[in-house]
Amino acid sequence: MSNSPPTSTVEEDSDQQAETISAEELAAQVELLTEENQRLRDEYRRARQASHRRTALGMAGLGTLAGLGGILFPSSQSVLFALAGTGLFIAVLTYFLTPEQFVSAAVGERTYAAHAKTGAELIDSLGLSEHRLYLPTEKRPEESDGNGGIDGGIRLFVPHHREYGLPDSNQLKSMFVVTADERQRGITLPPTGAGLFDEFESMVDDPASELPELAAQLADALVEGFELVENATPEVDIDGEQVTIGISGSRYGGVKRFDHPVASFIAVGLAREMQQPVTLETTTTDDDRTDYVIRCSVGDNQADGQMDNQAIEQADNRVDGRRRGMFIPWSDDGRS
Structure with a gap:
């Protein structure tokens, strides 16, 4: 006499296990997608901020070069020092006024x-x-x-x-x-x-x-x-x-x-x-x-x-x- 469980019981257990695995997989996928979405948002925000800060660094570099030029070329000192002051001032403004949050038009x-x-x-x-x-x-x-x-x-x-x-x-x-x-x-x-x-x-x-x-x-x-x-x-x-x-x-x-x-x-x-x-x-x-x-x-x-x-x-x-x-x-x- 065989002691194997009924076929219907085995199939029901398999279906329940498949449903459990499927639910767990879906929950894991949702969690991964949520994390990926947040990562992309943070990356987008950093990219926008980096663009502003690169502009600030560029203006700071130009201001510094103009200041050094004023030291090396005394005849053009007034113009170069004015450019240096302008460049450094814009650099400071651009860096510290970089927006921390961006709201898209779609939102x-x-x-x-x-x-x-x-x-x-x-x-x-x-x-x-x-x-x-x-x-x-x-x-x-x-x-x-x-x-x-x-x-x-x-x-x-x-x-x-x-x-x-x-x-x-x-x-x-x-x-x-x-x-x-x-x-x-x-x-x-x-x-x-x-x-x-x-x-x-x-x-x-x-x-x-x-x-x-x-x-x-x-x-x-x-x-x-x-x-x-x-x-x-x-x-x-x-x-x-x-x-x-x-x-x-x-x-x-x-x-x-x-x-x-x-x-x-x-x-x-x-x-x-x-x-x-x-x-x-x-x-x-x-x-x-x-x-x-x-x-x-x-x-x-x-x-x-x-x-x-x-x-x-x-x-x-x-x-x-x-x-x-x-x-x-x-x-x-x-x-x-």
Whole structure:
């Protein structure tokens, strides 16, 4: 009589052992990949820092050579000593101001993508219009708390109705704008471009007060200052008070998305310096040299006239299918 274990039991033990080995191997591979990923990050950071420090050493070498040349050639001493001082000064600055951390454009774009999706879903759920307006608040930043708060003295207003009106500045403090005038209802949010414009103001001594010069400064900051785009070409219609900027090579993806940093920065900058409402429109283009066109109309461009009851009812019906389980301030239940 054979004492060998049943075939089914042996197969089950083998399967369990294979599963155990497979799980252990996967865990080991995950650990190895994690370590390799961290090693590559550290190596990339060291490589970037090494590049800056090699530049610093090169400038230090040139400064030292110029200093020695000043000693060996007294006739050119003043020029060579000046070059030596300049080279050594730049070397010190470059070495000690080498950035310790680098944030890739991909990381920033993914961070913004969550904000864009949230804004788009909010607008769709509330049935808001397609208009985007950047409105100055009651006080300029320097007149309030010194830094303008998170919105920098500008709020992004998305009206409920297509035939909209502009709410008073004191209505812009809260997210939901609920007024007696149906045309002025909507939502207001802090724009992504507010922080960028604060940084822009620290980069330039004095932002231009005239529209053409200001548009040129803002476009230049996108390319040279923040490196958010590869190219930005501004055009200004002074009579119509409209600024058009062609954008190519956006490092934060599609510029048509909700409150995109590139378009938001332009609109916030114009609204802050002109102290007027700015209507923003972003479109794509088939031009080989331009990917997107940002149009900013400066001034009060609100629709004229009052909405009749039928127009209000039609606009409200756009959100009927989205109201279930959601409080909407300007809905029938929340309407004052």
